Amino acid sequence: MKPNGIPPALLEKYLSGECTDAEKEVVEAWYASLQGEPRYLDHLPDAEQDEIRQGTFGNIRQELGMVEERPLRRLQLHWLAGIAASVLIAVGVFLVGNLKSVQLPEMTIKGQRTDPSKALPVTTFKNTGKQIVRHKLPDGSVVTMHPNAIIEYHTAFATNKRFVIFSGEGFFDVTKDKTRPFNIKSGEMIIRVLGTSFNVKAIESQKKFQVDVVTGSVQVTAAGKSFDRQEVVLKPQQQALFELDSKKLTSKTLPPQTKKEIYEPVTIVFEETPLNQVIEQLEKRFNVSISLANPGLARCGLTANLESQAFPSILEMLCTSLEVTYTISGNNITINGEPCE
Structure with missing residues (x-):
């Protein structure tokens, strides 16, 4: 099943930074669904393809200072379609010099948006060894990472939120901070907490992401196949499962086990x-x-x-x-x- 299209106006809103949080989630979930679909435009109705292309090319011309009435040369339609596909799949980065807003949100300092050219650097850490390692985050939170796990975040967290991208398996012990919720993005799954401990297993090859809560509470959200919002709230000894193929998010309470998982004390x-x-x-x-x-x-x-x-x-x-x-x-x-x- 191919992903449904989204309005070009929403894409433009996203690129200009005017989206609400809910709209951002829809666009980013749509972007994630395009992985491996470089010819996604081919699956859209002709009218929608034309609308997207016209809007995209208009923005590019405007940013590059090009005058539409005086084109230097005429491009072949199939070549233009290739450009449009590449631009749309790169949502948020087709304007030269922009930050990768799909990957990491822009930093804010004292409530003000920073200059993208002066944005704080991004830290990427991968456990390349064959042992479990502990990695400390800027706020003092600790993630215990299994081999091949990867985490990415701004070198210093913002004053109003904490945000990381994570893949693989790891146990998060999050420092409590009511003023700055802690957000983890794993594929199309978003995990939100204030201060708690939980295990995340987000291994693409296993086709199923898993969140297990040990202390506190965790909110897990994900977009379904029709981009509807799915949400579950987990308490200790509860688990969320997100199936990558069906885009289905479910939760359950775990029965008492004879043996504990390795992250349980x-x-x-x-x-x-x-x-x-x-x-x-x-x-x-x-x-x-x-x-x-x-x-x-x-x-x-x-x-x-x-x-x-x-x-x-x-x-x-x-x-x-x-x-x-x-x-x-x-x-x-x-x-x-x-x-x-």
């Missing part, structure tokens, strides 16, 4: 406990599978009193204490190191 004590027994206890507590690259590691002993700690923190402490390392793939962990005497 537990309290556990080890007293000179051999590593093989430590692994047995962790596998009983968490939904993980742990193996030793060197069987001799099983004799290593661990002493630790851990209170309300999630699995990544426990694993980090274990590796530091025993001077070993680990790699993770999904819920499978391999511990590497030299055997103990």
